Amino acid sequence: VIIQNWPEPNSLLNYMSIIIALLALFVSIYSMCITRKSFIASNRPFVWAANYGQNSTLIPYKVGYSLINSPATIKYLNISIILDNQRIFTHTEKNFIRLPDVRNYWSFNIGKNKFEQIIDRPEAEKKRLLRVITIKYSAFGGGKVYNFHLEQLFNTDDGQWQDKSSKAN
Numbered sequence: 359v360i361i362q363n364w365p366e367p368n369s370l371l372n373y374m375s376i377i378i379a380l381l382a383l384f385v386s387i388y389s390m391c392i393t394r395k396s397f398i399a400s401n402r403p404f405v406w407a408a409n410y411g412q413n414s415t416l417i418p419y420k421v422g423y424s425l426i427n428s429p430a431t432i433k434y435l436n437i438s439i440i441l442d443n444q445r446i447f448t449h450t451e452k453n454f455i456r457l458p459d460v461r462n463y464w465s466f467n468i469g470k471n472k473f474e475q476i477i478d479r480p481e482a483e484k485k486r487l488l489r490v491i492t493i494k495y496s497a498f499g500g501g502k503v504y505n506f507h508l509e510q511l512f513n514t515d516d517g518q519w520q521d522k523s524s525k526a527n
Contacts, residue, residue, distance in 0.1 A: 401427060402427060402428065402497055403427050403428045403496075403504070404425070404426050405424070405425050405432065405493055406423070406424055406508075406524075406526065407421050407422065407423050407424075407491045407493065407508050408421075408422050408508075409421070409510075409518060409519055410465050418512075418518050418519060419468045419472070420466065420467050421465060421491060422463050422464075423456075423464050424463045425459075425463070426458050426460065427458060428497060428498065429455060429498035430455070430456050430495045430497065431455055431495060431496050432451070432452075432453070432454050432456060432494075432495045433452065433495055433496060433503060434451075434452055434492070435450065435452070435494075436450045436490075436491070436493075437450075437468075439468075439476055439487060440489075440490060441479075441483060441486055442486060446476055447472070447476055449466065481514055484512055485511070486511075487511065488509060488512075489508075489510045489519050490508070490510075491507070492505070492506070492508075493506040493507075504526070504527055505525070505526065507526070508521065508523075509522040509524070
């Protein structure tokens with residue numbers, strides 16, 4: 359059987375499949391970019407510090423740290439207690455690894471005696487005590503360095519640290 363009555367080619371119909379294929383390619387690339395950003399955001403480590411509590415009681419001379427999502431290399435960790443732009447206490451740690459565990463966290467203990475020496479001041483000075491916690495960390499394999507910065511003021515009414523500001527990326 360030979361068909362000799364071929365329809366006339368329509369240039370719009372010829373290019374329609376090419377246009378649809380290109381649109382599908384652009385949508386796929388865009389989707390891939392969004393998925394990649396979402397994957398990175400959901401799989402990076404998140405590290406933060408907070409007041410340390412045990413049996414529903416906050417302990418003002420301790421700091422608790424938490425990590426979720428993935429292992430992290432803590433590149434820099436600094437805790438400072440400042441009074442009127444003068445550092446009274448500083449502790450720094452560098453280059454250590456932590457693994458995520460929702461039931462577990464790690465802490466830093468200034469020590470009860472050292473803490474009592476720091477707060478053994480008149481009420482007006484105690485209210486100006488500022489605890490600054492800075493953490494720089496990255497994923498275990500390296501990559502982007504993330505930051506966490508927390509500033510807390512000492513509350514003389516309850517003897518605890520209260521958040522003044524916090525920043526994270």
